Amino acid sequence: MISCGPSEKDFLMKVALTTEKEFRIPVSFEENHVDLNQFYNPGRRQYDANKLLSFIADCSRDELTKLVGLFRVDLFIPILTYIFGQAMLNGHSAVASVYRLRNELYGLKKDETLLLSRTTKEVIHELGHTFGLIHCHVPSCVMRSSTYVEDIDQKSHHLCTRCRASFEERR
Amino acid sequence: MAEKISILIVDDEESVRDSLYNWFIEDGYEVECAEHAKKALALLENRKFDIVLADIKMPGMDGMEMHKRIRALNKDTIVIIMTAFASVDTAVQALKDGAYDYVTKPFDPDDLSHLIRNAATQISLRSENEALKIKVTTLEDIDDLVGQSEAIRKVLKQVESVAQSNSSVIITGESGTGKELVARAIHSNSPRKFFPLISVHCGALTESLLESELFGHEKGAFTGATFNRKGRFEMADGGTIFLDEIATISPKMQIELLRVLETKSFVRVGGNKEITSDFRVICATNRDLKSMVKSGTFREDLFYRLNVVNITIPPLRERPDDIPLLVNHFIRKYCTSMSRDMITIEPGALKHLEKFEFPGNVRELENMIERAIVIGNGKEIRLKDLPMGKEAVSSSVESLDELEKRHIVQILNKYGWNVSRSAKALDVDRVTLYNKIKKYNLKQQE
Numbered sequence A: 001m002i003s004c005g006p007s008e009k010d011f012l013m014k015v016a017l018t019t020e021k022e023f024r025i026p027v028s029f030e031e032n033h034v035d036l037n038q039f040y041n042p043g044r045r046q047y048d049a050n051k052l053l054s055f056i057a058d059c060s061r062d063e064l065t066k067l068v069g070l071f072r073v074d075l076f077i078p079i080l081t082y083i084f085g086q087a088m089l090n091g092h093s094a095v096a097s098v099y100r101l102r103n104e105l106y107g108l109k110k111d112e113t114l115l116l117s118r119t120t121k122e123v124i125h126e127l128g129h130t131f132g133l134i135h136c137h138v139p140s141c142v143m144r145s146s147t148y149v150e151d152i153d154q155k156s157h158h159l160c161t162r163c164r165a166s167f168e169e170r171r
Numbered sequence B: 001m002a003e004k005i006s007i008l009i010v011d012d013e014e015s016v017r018d019s020l021y022n023w024f025i026e027d028g029y030e031v032e033c034a035e036h037a038k039k040a041l042a043l044l045e046n047r048k049f050d051i052v053l054a055d056i057k058m059p060g061m062d063g064m065e066m067h068k069r070i071r072a073l074n075k076d077t078i079v080i081i082m083t084a085f086a087s088v089d090t091a092v093q094a095l096k097d098g099a100y101d102y103v104t105k106p107f108d109p110d111d112l113s114h115l116i117r118n119a120a121t122q123i124s125l126r127s128e129n130e131a132l133k134i135k136v137t138t139l140e141d142i143d144d145l146v147g148q149s150e151a152i153r154k155v156l157k158q159v160e161s162v163a164q165s166n167s168s169v170i171i172t173g174e175s176g177t178g179k180e181l182v183a184r185a186i187h188s189n190s191p192r193k194f195f196p197l198i199s200v201h202c203g204a205l206t207e208s209l210l211e212s213e214l215f216g217h218e219k220g221a222f223t224g225a226t227f228n229r230k231g232r233f234e235m236a237d238g239g240t241i242f243l244d245e246i247a248t249i250s251p252k253m254q255i256e257l258l259r260v261l262e263t264k265s266f267v268r269v270g271g272n273k274e275i276t277s278d279f280r281v282i283c284a285t286n287r288d289l290k291s292m293v294k295s296g297t298f299r300e301d302l303f304y305r306l307n308v309v310n311i312t313i314p315p316l317r318e319r320p321d322d323i324p325l326l327v328n329h330f331i332r333k334y335c336t337s338m339s340r341d342m343i344t345i346e347p348g349a350l351k352h353l354e355k356f357e358f359p360g361n362v363r364e365l366e367n368m369i370e371r372a373i374v375i376g377n378g379k380e381i382r383l384k385d386l387p388m389g390k391e392a393v394s395s396s397v398e399s400l401d402e403l404e405k406r407h408i409v410q411i412l413n414k415y416g417w418n419v420s421r422s423a424k425a426l427d428v429d430r431v432t433l434y435n436k437i438k439k440y441n442l443k444q445q446e
Helices: A009-023 A049-058 A112-130 A149-154 A161-170 B014-026 B037-046 B063-073 B088-096 B109-144 B150-163 B179-188 B207-215 B251-263 B289-295 B300-306 B320-337 B347-355 B361-375 B390-397 B400-414 B419-426 B430-439
Strands: A002-004 A030-032 A046-048 A067-071 A075-077 A080-083 A085-087 A093-097 B006-010 B030-034 B051-055 B078-083 B101-104 B169-172 B197-201 B240-244 B265-267 B274-276 B280-285 B309-312
Touching (some): A046 A049, A049 A085, A049 A093, A049 B014, A075 A085, A075 B014, A085 A112, A093 A112, B006 B014, B037 B051, B088 B101, B150 B179, B169 B179, B179 B240, B179 B280, B320 B347, B320 B361, B400 B419
Parallel strands (some): A002 A030, A046 A075, A067 A093, B006 B030, B006 B051, B078 B101, B169 B309, B240 B280
Antiparallel strands (some): B265 B274
16 A cells, blocks of 8 residues: 555555454555645646546556555546545555545534545455455445445445455456 | 447447446456448447447547447347537437436546446346246246147237237137137237226126226216216227127117227217227127127127127037146146146046036036145045036936936836836837847836
């Protein structure tokens, strides 16, 4: 997990630990102090997730490691107004952002526990895509598609039985 | 459901194509991309896509023009137009041209998800609807015509070949052979199947009633005509009219019917407005129309107008091989409708049915089975549950020789074994009678 931007180690460690438990594979994190201005789109006042995904893919060291870039900026892709994260299906890299996961953005009280839960789910969800998992219709499955932050709160951080079996087959 | 939906993305911007491709792939859809309309149309000519997401502004052919061409290729493809330059006029035009929806780039992720989900629901409802229509028709056919004999297979083949045409059909056959079922099978296999099949029992109506029934009437046309009423020809518009017992209609009605068949237009009784109706005619009769034409009781021109195709249904006695199948079919039918456990038929009872003549044909057999299920023991149909009397049972197993022997003995006894008088009564010569007495070894009882 590559954290880009200021972050608390404790927060990153908790995300890594839960992700490790869910996939039963070792998860480590590191910080990267890349200048994000090169990914900024002034017209949209957002950061280009496609370019960030390419940047994370370029950080890859070997064929076996999956990389997730965790950002704190607002992500977009050309066709959509915003995204929470993006991944290369069956690939090695993914990106996610905590920007739209914060309660404060919606005029609500800061809630660090909720932010940790949402971030963990988003990281597990995008990593799931890199293992070839597609969106799931089971409401509690972490692979269920979420277009609003409330959708993320509705699901758990676990894979459903079918997605679990699919993951075990592909890993 | 998502796995089955295929999406084609048409946009000249690579980043848009890639973004949408990744988005839909993660949702489990089958996705392909094209950078211009020409490539998209080439792809659409080779395979079917459920949904096409097309940019409105593209070099060469634009999205609106491409949409028209997609509609010409496959009307079922759902086209969603997208553009970065929103304008109400183009949106309205796209929808008028039959586009499913119109979206402005960039979209809200939730809007896109909803749009595709709704389109997918529409696709699945449409295919479900088509499947149900086929199922309903198939069920009707399977249930209606039962039999594997050569004779019934020939009828089914005729039904199949005549169904697709618009030709008039005369179905002939004895009472109870299933003429109306054949008419229904023709209708339900024809392109008219989603329009009504209107049946008219010509034999049950008087001339004036039949006229009002077929052509309808205007309010006040006759005493009791308190409302305007559509006739059967009008009701059969787009579908089929089945005229049962056509041989019973009067000469006046024959002329009127001929005129309607030729012009497909008529006037309601008491009205003056000409009404046109697109219907197909199927008639049925248990009489020999040809001989009626010869004897002058049925119009020759009407006969030829109706008798484009003739289907003759054989009586049940000519296809005894179908009796076991029909028996099982009716057992299934009545046990189901009476909510009873399935029962069987005693081999002896079935053998007896196979030998029976059935003057009332399949209808008689059906009634017998229904009655036997009602009065039976609930486990199997026994010989005693069948309505034929004991005489029928005994006579049917008695050979001709036995009958002859019994009759000769009766006559000889009547005339005190006087051979001359007995031979005269039997209308044979004395030598023949002596030979019969010898053959059957007959002796006068003390």
